[in-house]
Amino acid sequence: MxxxxxxxxxxxxxxxxxxxxxxxxxxxxxxxxxxxxxxxxxxxxxxxxxxxxxxxxxxxxxxxxxxxxxxxxxxxxxxxxxxxxxxxxxxxxxxxxxxxxxxxxxxxxxxxxxxxxLDGEYDERAAVVTIRSGAGGVDAADWAQMLMRMYMRWAERHGYKTKVMDTSYAEEAGIKSATFQVDAEYAYGRLSVEGGTHRLVRISPFDNQGRRQTSFAAVEVIPLVEPTDHIDIPDSDIRVDTYCSSGPGGQGVNTTYSAVRVTHLPTNIVVTMQDERSQIQNRAAAMAVLQSRLLVMRHEEEAKKKKELAGDIKASWGDQMRSYVLHPYQMVKDLRTGYETSDTQGVFDGDIDAFIDAGIRWRHQQRREARAAEAEAGE
Missing domain, CATH: 1.20.58.410 (Release factor)
Structure with a gap:
């Protein structure tokens, strides 16, 4: 045997x-x-x-x-x-x-x-990751910061360069949002499967009665735009606001109006940048992220049209894609792939390759099924 x-x-x-x-x-x-x-x-x-x-x-x-x-x-x-x-x-x-x-x-x-x-159109590119706190108040802001640390530690484990592009701190603890770049081959292909809503269940460290709290944070992953992408954005389509950069708890980082907020008027997409010293640098970084988001939007619209032509193809990403439970038991489970582990501390320290690999295999299967359904609808 x-x-x-x-x-x-x-x-x-x-x-x-x-x-x-x-x-x-x-x-x-x-x-x-x-x-x-x-x-x-x-x-x-x-x-x-x-x-x-x-x-x-x-x-x-x-x-x-x-x-x-x-x-x-x-x-x-x-x-x-x-x-x-x-x-x-x-x-x-x-x-x-x-x-x-x-x-x-x-x-x-x-x-x-x-x-x-990793055979998607933009999989080879560097990634721009944005994390936003969701429902859950101060716990959600703290959760968003925990997620940011998790991805930073993951990049560190692999020797990938990272660059924080923007951070908006919450008043009591954690962050409202943060945007950072992971500069490595296939960073987008790997991290794009992390996009979605991440849910944390734990005893709140901010509740003096020690009650259990459920918090949510959204992770968005887009490919870094390249000069060959040709996303034209007329000046008339954007509004640029400047303001003073700030740090944790509202502490001023500098007294110059170097931070930049760019609003794309046709789509109402808002991008903020404040981590560079120069207003010109922050504006250039904000425009690059805006172009990346518009590039993804264009790609999604094209995919949507193909999906409509093919009929009712199996749905892709659901909003809530992973649960992290710290109470009453220890478990991290991906709701799409079914992969799970009880090593929650390892996950928070960046040991998420097994989740990413399972997500990549799941996505590949989804793409295969979508192509098969599209081919069948076209017959």
């Missing part, structure tokens, strides 16, 4: 590897790497620092992916050889080692598989 289990696990690993290799196309990756290496070696590369950073970052990501893929192929061959050796010599320890290695390989391949599912 053990031999059969090992054989099944090895077949599973081989099948996963072949699927990943087909999706990632190692030969095509080598060609793209060679092209990027030529660009990276150009003497005038750093004349355009933004483009240079994109080239070197993309090159690094592709080299890392190819290295992992080649290592997985070698590990498959090695574990097969190890299993053959164990059988020939009837060596129990060698067979146990082969069993351990094939299990570890399957886990690593499952992680690599996620990369192949």
């Amino acid at each position: 053990a031999d059969l289990d090992f054989s099944q696990k090895l077949d599973q690993a081989r099948s996963k590897y072949e699927m990943i290799a087909k999706a990632l196309d190692p030969e095509g990756m080598k060609t793209r790497i060679a092209d990027l290496e030529r660009e990276a070696s150009a003497p005038d590369l750093w004349n355009d620092q933004e483009n240079a950073q994109k080239v070197t970052s993309r090159l690094s990501v592709l080299q890392s992916q190819l290295k992992k893929l080649e290592a997985a192929s070698s590990r498959l061959d090695d574990v097969e050889a190890l299993e053959d050796l164990g059988r020939e010599e009837d060596d129990h320890d060698t067979m146990v080692e082969a069993e351990r290695e094939v299990e570890a390989l399957n886990q690593d391949l499952a992680d690599m598989e996620i990369q192949t599912l």
Whole structure:
């Protein structure tokens, strides 16, 4: 029976590897790497620092992916050889080692598989995350700040650069809202599955009677806009207000009107920025986020039209997507994927990859079902 289990696990690993290799196309990756290496070696590369950073970052990501893929192929061959050796010599320890290695390989391949599912139009981009407190008063403001810390810790675990773009502090504790950027390849593809309403149930630290409180916070994730996106915003469509930046509890950060609020009049989208010292920098950052939100809106409208043409396709994201319960028991559960854990402290410390991976697989399945329904409606 053990031999059969090992054989099944090895077949599973081989099948996963072949699927990943087909999706990632190692030969095509080598060609793209060679092209990027030529660009990276150009003497005038750093004349355009933004483009240079994109080239070197993309090159690094592709080299890392190819290295992992080649290592997985070698590990498959090695574990097969190890299993053959164990059988020939009837060596129990060698067979146990082969069993351990094939299990570890399957886990690593499952992680690599996620990369192949990030195939959305903007998945490769950096992400702009906005968190807003919802129902629940001061507890909701505190909850919004807890969520911000969770995502910051997640980015830190992966070595991703983050930049806080705007923070609006609540009067008693926590934040009303915050916007920050996560600058990494596929940050949007990964974090976009975190969009929605997050619900916290706990004994309120702000209630002197120690009652249980339910709080809500909304997470919005948009891709960072790029110059090639061509989202034109006429000056007549926006209103720009300036004001003094402020810190926690209303404390003044400076006495100049450097903070900027941009209102897009046709859609009533409001973007505020105050974390840069210069009004010009804050305005540029606000316009970039506004363009990103309009880009997503345009994309959603196009998807909606396709959905209407295809008929009643299964609904996508519901508002309340995850519950975090600290009382009367400890549990974090994703309401879309069903994934859950009792390690609530680990989650709050940024250990959310399992939730993100489950969300990516869930989203991929939703997209497949939507495409199938669209194809069926078009027949």
